[in-house]
Structures are given as C-alpha cells and as structure tokens.
Amino acid sequence: MNAIWRWIGGPLVTFVAASVYVFAPAFRDAPPAPGALLLATVLISTLMGGTLSGLVSGVLGIACAAYALSEPGTFLVMTPPNLFRLCLVTIFSLGTPMIVARIKARGERRLRREKAARARVETANHELMVLHAAFDQVEHGVLVLDENLRADFMNAAFRRIWALGPDDAQRRPTFAELVERARHNGVHALPPFDAEAEDYVTRRVAVVEEGRDETIDLRLSSGRIMRVQCKLLDGGGRLVTYTDVTDLMHQSEIFERLATTDDLTGVFNRRHFMALAEREFADSRQEGCPLALLILDIDLFKSINDCFGHAVGDIVIRHVARVCREMKRASDILARIGGEEFTLLLPATDLDDAAALAERIKQQLVRNPVTVDGHELRVTVSLGVAVADPATTTVGDLMRRADQALYGAKRGGRNRVQQAIATPTARADQTPSAAA
Numbered sequence: 001m002n003a004i005w006r007w008i009g010g011p012l013v014t015f016v017a018a019s020v021y022v023f024a025p026a027f028r029d030a031p032p033a034p035g036a037l038l039l040a041t042v043l044i045s046t047l048m049g050g051t052l053s054g055l056v057s058g059v060l061g062i063a064c065a066a067y068a069l070s071e072p073g074t075f076l077v078m079t080p081p082n083l084f085r086l087c088l089v090t091i092f093s094l095g096t097p098m099i100v101a102r103i104k105a106r107g108e109r110r111l112r113r114e115k116a117a118r119a120r121v122e123t124a125n126h127e128l129m130v131l132h133a134a135f136d137q138v139e140h141g142v143l144v145l146d147e148n149l150r151a152d153f154m155n156a157a158f159r160r161i162w163a164l165g166p167d168d169a170q171r172r173p174t175f176a177e178l179v180e181r182a183r184h185n186g187v188h189a190l191p192p193f194d195a196e197a198e199d200y201v202t203r204r205v206a207v208v209e210e211g212r213d214e215t216i217d218l219r220l221s222s223g224r225i226m227r228v229q230c231k232l233l234d235g236g237g238r239l240v241t242y243t244d245v246t247d248l249m250h251q252s253e254i255f256e257r258l259a260t261t262d263d264l265t266g267v268f269n270r271r272h273f274m275a276l277a278e279r280e281f282a283d284s285r286q287e288g289c290p291l292a293l294l295i296l297d298i299d300l301f302k303s304i305n306d307c308f309g310h311a312v313g314d315i316v317i318r319h320v321a322r323v324c325r326e327m328k329r330a331s332d333i334l335a336r337i338g339g340e341e342f343t344l345l346l347p348a349t350d351l352d353d354a355a356a357l358a359e360r361i362k363q364q365l366v367r368n369p370v371t372v373d374g375h376e377l378r379v380t381v382s383l384g385v386a387v388a389d390p391a392t393t394t395v396g397d398l399m400r401r402a403d404q405a406l407y408g409a410k411r412g413g414r415n416r417v418q419q420a421i422a423t424p425t426a427r428a429d430q431t432p433s434a435a436a
Helices: 002-023 033-049 051-069 080-137 156-161 166-171 175-185 195-210 246-260 270-287 301-308 310-327 351-367 395-411 424-435
Strands: 141-145 151-154 215-219 225-232 238-244 291-298 333-336 341-347 370-372 375-377 381-387 417-419
Touching (some): 033 080, 051 080, 141 175, 246 270, 270 395, 291 310, 291 395, 310 351, 310 370, 351 381, 351 417
Antiparallel strands (some): 141 238, 215 225, 291 381, 333 341, 370 375
16 A cells, blocks of 8 residues: 555645646746746655656656646647746656666665675674684684784684683784793793793794794693694785694604513613614714623523512513613613613723623622512623624624623623624734734
8 A cells, every 4th residue: 555655646746736837827937936846746756656656747747837838728839938948847857757766776786785795794704703613612723813923813722722811812913922922921841031942932933924834843831732833824814723732742652662662671672772773883983983882681580580480580670671771871772682681882982991881780780689578689690792893894793792792701600791802804904003
C-alpha cells in the first residue's frame, strides 16, 4: 500500500499544482512561481515514486501548462512568450526526473560500493581477530614485524617467552628494543652488561634486518631452548617464530650420550674414542706435537668375577674409571675399550710424562681399595704406554704398540707400567740425530 501511494502520490500533487496553474491566472502570470511549483512537485514525485512516477508527473504538468498557456478556446496556440514558458516547463519537467534518477543511481552505486567495502573490512577484521585468537592459543611464539621492524603482532606465547605484557604489544616496539629489553631483564642466558652480550644483540638484530632464513637455537636463563627462525614477508615485513625444542635437545643429548659413552662407567666407548683419536692424531701430525696413549687392564679381573660375582666386578670397573677420570686432564680422552680394559689418549704429552701419569694412576688405585660389604678389595692394574713416533702412521699403530707394552707389564708380574719400545724405523731415523 505504501509503495502504491508513493507511486501515485507525486502525480496527484503535480495535478493539484497544475490545477492552480490552470485556474489561477494571476498566479500563472507571475513567473517564476508557477514553474517553480511544477518543478517542485515533479521533484517530489520523483523522490517519492521513482523515475517513472516523476515522468508521469512531468507529462501531466506539461499538459496542464500547455492548456493554461494556450489562447482561450484553443490548445497549443499561444503567444511566443507563453511558448517559451512552455518549453522551459517541458525541459524542467522531463529533465528533473532524469537528472534525479541519474544522481540517485550514482548515489546507490556508491552506497553499494561503500557497503561492499565495509563488509570486506568487517570480514577482514573478523578473520584477523580469529587469526589473532588462534595464534594466542599456539604454543610457539609468533612475532610479526613491519618493514621498519616494528612489532605488528605478538602472540601470548611470545609475550610469555620474552616476559612482556599486553601494554608492550600495544606500544609496538622495534625488534632491537625487544632484544635489548630481554637482555636487561635477564630473559636470555647472557650477562646484562657485557661486550659479548652487546655483540649478541647486534648479531640477533642483523639476522632479522637481513631477513636471513636460518635457524638459531636461543638459550633462555630459565634453561629452556628456543629455536628461532625468520621469514621475509611480502612488503618487507618479517615473521619470526620461536619453537621450544628443550625436550628435543635433551633427547638428542641423551641419544648422543648413549651412542658415545659406555653405559657402565659413563666414559667414552670404543667407537667414539676412535673417532676422537683420529682427529687428535691428525692434529698432532700437522702441528708437530707429541701424542701419547696408555692402555690399562685390571689385573686378575676374571678371578674377581668368579669369587665375588659380576656385581662386584662392575663396582671395580666403575671404581677404576672414576680414578682415571679424576687424574686425567681436561684435554685427555678416556674410554673403556673392553670388558676390563681402558685407554687414555694424552695430547701434547711425551713418553716420560705419560709414563709418570700411568704410575700415579697405578699408585692411586693401590692406595684406594674398593670396599665391598665392609671388606676392602685391593685392585691393581697393568698399564702399557706408547708415544707416536715417525714410524707410527695411524692410531691403530699407536694402540698396538701400547697394547704390546701392556702385555709386557702382564708378563713382568702385573701391577706395573711398561713403556713401548720405539719401532726399528723410528730408531734408525733417530740415530743420525743422536750422533750429531
């Protein structure tokens, strides 16, 4: 009903105005009031009922104006001034609906575009809110930086890792400010004021500034280890992620320890010892430094197992390993290479010093017997000592010479240190020098 009224209301208003035009000569002859009244009614009709209603009103107004401006008793016979007035009425009556319709259509198109743009913005904002909420539930730290390396977004996990609050996220600090603050707050495992720490901050910022796609393990003062990775985004931004790999690193260390150490004693196993020894042997050859090796064997170990049982045998093995570990240097490499056999590689050590260390180990074991069920069990060892000479070409050669010396100590009565005899080639090489 309202739509019908809007469509016919305009023409009815125009008809009323045109009637005034027709039946009020005084009003008709007082321009521009009649034309303005018709124009107003056509405009109202267009706005109320649309373009078609405005055109109907315009035609109705033109017809009434033509009748009013014609000579009495005629139609469309009028004086030139009246004809000009009719032309003006015609132009405005038909032009007004078209102009209004054009303006209205343009306004509607603009309104639709604005609504569509607003809907897109609202959708994007909703998606962004959902994304932020989702990232806040992620256990990994997420930091989004703009092209100026200023924080656009940091999730809850990142704020927790860096000891930041919600206000810090609103402040949008730069990445350099974040690293500096973490250093001063003691979040990273670094001294708060130190040249090394300053260099660390510079290096951390440089990685993000350059957008290098590399992985860095960051150790926190809490003991946690964060794996940091930086990704370059379109537009010059950066995505920096922080993944807690503490458990993974601990498991890796456990696996590495299992693969490189002896379960019973905690010292290196034979395989890992050989890898380390090969490296030390190559370095000693390149640098011209002496390299010594001793092999230790527990005397009468089978009798210990037979008399006291394998549990006591294990205690004896651990005791010997502990004494060797306490007496060696940090640079020395200790390993268990057999059931009751140990080896100790001594970088930058000559034969006499190696033999002296072997003697001290032997004496220390004699002075410190193993206590089993309140009884003291005296443990002795035999040791063979060798040093790499020009005729020694591999670690295997060095170990064979030390092993031969060990068997010499065993044959000599046990609980003694035996030095390896230089190889014939080495003695021949050394003869001219001695003569000189």
